[in-house]
Amino acid sequence: MATLKQVAALANVPLLTAYHALSGSESVPQAQRESVRKAAEQLGYTLNITIKDVAALANVSIATVSYVLNDSAPVSAATRSRVLEAVAVLNYRPNINGRILQANKTRLVGYGWHNIKRGHAAPFLDRFTYWMAQAVESYGYHVLTFAHSEESPTEAYQELIQTNRVDGFILAHTNHNDPRIRYLIDARVPFAAFGRANDSWDFPYVDVDGRRGIALVTEHLISLGHKQIALIGWPEGSLSGDARVQGYFDALAAAAITPHPDWLRRTENSATAAAAVAAELLDLPASLRPTAIVCVSDLMAIGVINYLNRCGVQVGYDIAVSGFDDDPMCELTHPPLTTLRQPVEDLATQAVALLMAELERMPSPQRQILVAPQLIVRASTDPQRQFP
Amino acid sequence: MATLKQVAALANVPLLTAYHALSGSESVPQAQRESVRKAAEQLGYTLNITIKDVAALANVSIATVSYVLNDSAPVSAATRSRVLEAVAVLNYRPNINGRILQANKTRLVGYGWHNIKRGHAAPFLDRFTYWMAQAVESYGYHVLTFAHSEESPTEAYQELIQTNRVDGFILAHTNHNDPRIRYLIDARVPFAAFGRANDSWDFPYVDVDGRRGIALVTEHLISLGHKQIALIGWPEGSLSGDARVQGYFDALAAAAITPHPDWLRRTENSATAAAAVAAELLDLPASLRPTAIVCVSDLMAIGVINYLNRCGVQVGYDIAVSGFDDDPMCELTHPPLTTLRQPVEDLATQAVALLMAELERMPSPQRQILVAPQLIVRASTDPQRQFP
DNA sequence: CTGAAAGCGCTAACAG
DNA sequence: CTGTTAGCGCTTTCAG
Numbered sequence: 001m002a003t004l005k006q007v008a009a010l011a012n013v014p015l016l017t018a019y020h021a022l023s024g025s026e027s028v029p030q031a032q033r034e035s036v037r038k039a040a041e042q043l044g045y046t047l048n049i050t051i052k053d054v055a056a057l058a059n060v061s062i063a064t065v066s067y068v069l070n071d072s073a074p075v076s077a078a079t080r081s082r083v084l085e086a087v088a089v090l091n092y093r094p095n096i097n098g099r100i101l102q103a104n105k106t107r108l109v110g111y112g113w114h115n116i117k118r119g120h121a122a123p124f125l126d127r128f129t130y131w132m133a134q135a136v137e138s139y140g141y142h143v144l145t146f147a148h149s150e151e152s153p154t155e156a157y158q159e160l161i162q163t164n165r166v167d168g169f170i171l172a173h174t175n176h177n178d179p180r181i182r183y184l185i186d187a188r189v190p191f192a193a194f195g196r197a198n199d200s201w202d203f204p205y206v207d208v209d210g211r212r213g214i215a216l217v218t219e220h221l222i223s224l225g226h227k228q229i230a231l232i233g234w235p236e237g238s239l240s241g242d243a244r245v246q247g248y249f250d251a252l253a254a255a256a257i258t259p260h261p262d263w264l265r266r267t268e269n270s271a272t273a274a275a276a277v278a279a280e281l282l283d284l285p286a287s288l289r290p291t292a293i294v295c296v297s298d299l300m301a302i303g304v305i306n307y308l309n310r311c312g313v314q315v316g317y318d319i320a321v322s323g324f325d326d327d328p329m330c331e332l333t334h335p336p337l338t339t340l341r342q343p344v345e346d347l348a349t350q351a352v353a354l355l356m357a358e359l360e361r362m363p364s365p366q367r368q369i370l371v372a373p374q375l376i377v378r379a380s381t382d383p384q385r386q387f388p
Numbered sequence: 389m390a391t392l393k394q395v396a397a398l399a400n401v402p403l404l405t406a407y408h409a410l411s412g413s414e415s416v417p418q419a420q421r422e423s424v425r426k427a428a429e430q431l432g433y434t435l436n437i438t439i440k441d442v443a444a445l446a447n448v449s450i451a452t453v454s455y456v457l458n459d460s461a462p463v464s465a466a467t468r469s470r471v472l473e474a475v476a477v478l479n480y481r482p483n484i485n486g487r488i489l490q491a492n493k494t495r496l497v498g499y500g501w502h503n504i505k506r507g508h509a510a511p512f513l514d515r516f517t518y519w520m521a522q523a524v525e526s527y528g529y530h531v532l533t534f535a536h537s538e539e540s541p542t543e544a545y546q547e548l549i550q551t552n553r554v555d556g557f558i559l560a561h562t563n564h565n566d567p568r569i570r571y572l573i574d575a576r577v578p579f580a581a582f583g584r585a586n587d588s589w590d591f592p593y594v595d596v597d598g599r600r601g602i603a604l605v606t607e608h609l610i611s612l613g614h615k616q617i618a619l620i621g622w623p624e625g626s627l628s629g630d631a632r633v634q635g636y637f638d639a640l641a642a643a644a645i646t647p648h649p650d651w652l653r654r655t656e657n658s659a660t661a662a663a664a665v666a667a668e669l670l671d672l673p674a675s676l677r678p679t680a681i682v683c684v685s686d687l688m689a690i691g692v693i694n695y696l697n698r699c700g701v702q703v704g705y706d707i708a709v710s711g712f713d714d715d716p717m718c719e720l721t722h723p724p725l726t727t728l729r730q731p732v733e734d735l736a737t738q739a740v741a742l743l744m745a746e747l748e749r750m751p752s753p754q755r756q757i758l759v760a761p762q763l764i765v766r767a768s769t770d771p772q773r774q775f776p
Numbered sequence: 777c778t779g780a781a782a783g784c785g786c787t788a789a790c791a792g
Numbered sequence: 793c794t795g796t797t798a799g800c801g802c803t804t805t806c807a808g
């Protein structure tokens with residue numbers, strides 16, 4: 001591709017005139033506009049301002065332009081302002097891809113979508129992605145999102161890193177034995193996760209302290225006078241699920257309450273499954289029947305509330321119910337649901353900070369971060385708050 | 389940076405041996421490993437397989453490697469397989485950034501986040517982004533997400549396109565007089581939108597046919613025998629809001645029902661506002677009181693349902709209620725909510741198809757696409773479906 | 777302080 | 793069919 005300078009020379013006009021002619025400004029006489037257009041066509045040139053054009057207009061070398069733009073070498077005030085003037089007048093923006101190739105750094109962070117085909121994915125994850133984008137931009141990076149298949153999740157990660165599409169990754173929705181994490185550790189790819197995996201794996205992550213969270217809400221219930229408190233958790237074996245159960249025991253132990261084994265229930269994370277479990281709890285003999293039900297997710301709590309409503313139980317008065325996540329719908333249930341809010345913005349910011357430390361190869365001293373969730377009290381545990 | 393070949397030469401070993409030594413394979417004798425490492429260090433080389441290395445190993449020129457990899461020129465079967473062999477054995481993946489610079493195409497599509505600081509954003513937009521990523525990848529592109537400020541939304545778009553970060557954009561959450569759309573049209577940047585703007589602006593978009601959707605659900609209610617049907621819409625002046633109201637009139641007119649003016653209510657899109665309006669509707673004289681309430685959003689419908697539940701009205705039996713969007717929480721309300729499902733996957737796929745047409749400069753004949761939503765009948769209008 | 781020149785990794789004329 | 797070579801737009805030694 002020819003340069004603007006050559007076009008200008010061929011049309012026998014100043015560089016700037018050529019620029020204005022091609023950029024369609026009205027300020028150039030029709031005749032000149034035409035001849036410049038001719039010249040451009042002849043050279044197969046299409047307007048595209050590069051560092052060369054700026055250099056030509058400012059009468060300096062391209063190196064000098066680069067120095068000015070990046071402050072990477074001392075430049076005299078006079079030349080500097082000539083360059084900046086040229087930049088302004090040509091409306092020049094450096095092509096980032098030149099820089100990328102040269103530096104072999106894309107300043108792009110990959111994020112693999114959690115699969116939301118349909119139905120109810122964790123809504124706080126969507127806010128997470130927003131704050132992640134925000135955080136990443138504050139470092140001059142951007143987020144590249146991609147969809148990875150369930151079967152071979154590592155493939156997409158491998159592809160992106162090996163082709164130099166991205167510099168590193170942020171992961172969410174992590175699992176025990178997460179193959180993506182295993183791969184990234186082994187391949188020494190920079191990444192940071194929102195969520196834990198195996199305790200024995202050493203990698204940077206942030207996570208919500210579910211144990212502390214459930215303890216918080218349990219303490220809250222105890223302080224309201226509840227003594228018979230049930231917990232509906234997930235099946236044993238998930239890191240975060242088991243931690244949440246542990247928080248329940250923590251709080252009860254601290255209050256010297258011995259939990260009856262029938263109070264601890266485990267089932268899958270769905271509204272209907274939780275409702276079924278609630279039915280069982282209601283069927284316990286009166287002396288054992290819980291006055292409060294702590295759920296490890298909002299989805300479950302909503303199932304429980306719906307069920308109790310149908311049975312004519314006054315949620316908040318007769319039986320307290322709590323959830324986890326602070327899903328937007330918590331405010332729309334009847335009554336509104338007490339829950340634990342994940343500090344999503346914090347989590348995103350910290351995850352990104354961890355990743356940046358990895359990218360800059362400045363090992364963060366603290367690569368594992370737990371953040372306590374915030375207890376949000378609503379009418380489902382405290383009827384005083386029914387109509388605030 | 390030196391090449392692998394030079395390192396190998398310096399260490400006086402075959403290219404492949406040098407590769408294996410540096411990639412940490414155990415198959416190379418300790419002594420050779422050391423000498424290769426020395427050589428690499430001396431040359432300041434860090435392992436990074438490029439097209440040159442493949443060419444060297446296959447004993448061809450880099451052009452030939454490129455031809456094989458892109459099928460861009462005829463290559464004899466013998467050389468081709470030599471090249472492919474070298475590619476495989478060196479585990480070579482082309483650096484996409486070389487290609488990007490050369491083609492001046494990033495194969496990246498920008499998507500500016502709808503601002504979800506907190507609270508209840510449209511959950512179907514989150515699924516939209518997922519399907520968008522999926523669709524875009526089927527064309528060999530990726531999605532770059534970014535957060536744009538409310539005040540000057542065009543800035544981010546301008547920056548990304550002018551620095552050649554992305555080839556084009558997908559927009560969602562469009563408005564009347566949307567400045568982003570205005571800018572992109574004027575700057576002739578390729579894009580496609582999910583949602584409409586001004587009727588007089590010609591740009592590619594897909595949108596849900598809200599008019600048809602509300603007509604569908606109104607017809608459904610009429611077929612159930614309802615004659616007094618109210619509509620809770622948004623304040624006048626929004627494209628999609630007004631279209632939905634129109635659908636209501638369409639269906640009533642088709643059934644020769646003359647709507648009473650008191651049945652049409654307009655208020656902001658929130659659960660509490662809708663609940664207040666529902667209260668007004670209940671207060672109408674018995675002869676005018678609606679037996680069905682159509683809402684233009686699920687959020688509003690949920691507010692209405694909650695209110696009716698509190699009043700002891702049997703939703704679905706006494707009064708039918710419907711929403712719009714098929715928010716995941718529709719299945720969790722009591723009773724479950726009849727609504728209109730946006731065909732998100734379709735919308736995403738078609739929006740991407742439109743964008744691709746723009747990018748390839750193959751003007752799509754049909755640049756404005758409306759997709760009818762799907763009526764999802766649940767117990768809030770049809771109690772038969774209470775427990776399916 | 778400024779400029780010439782050598783690449784970054786890849787593609788694609790153009791010759792042979 | 794294959795190789796030579798000239799870039800894509802930028803950064804960065806290295807000399808002057």
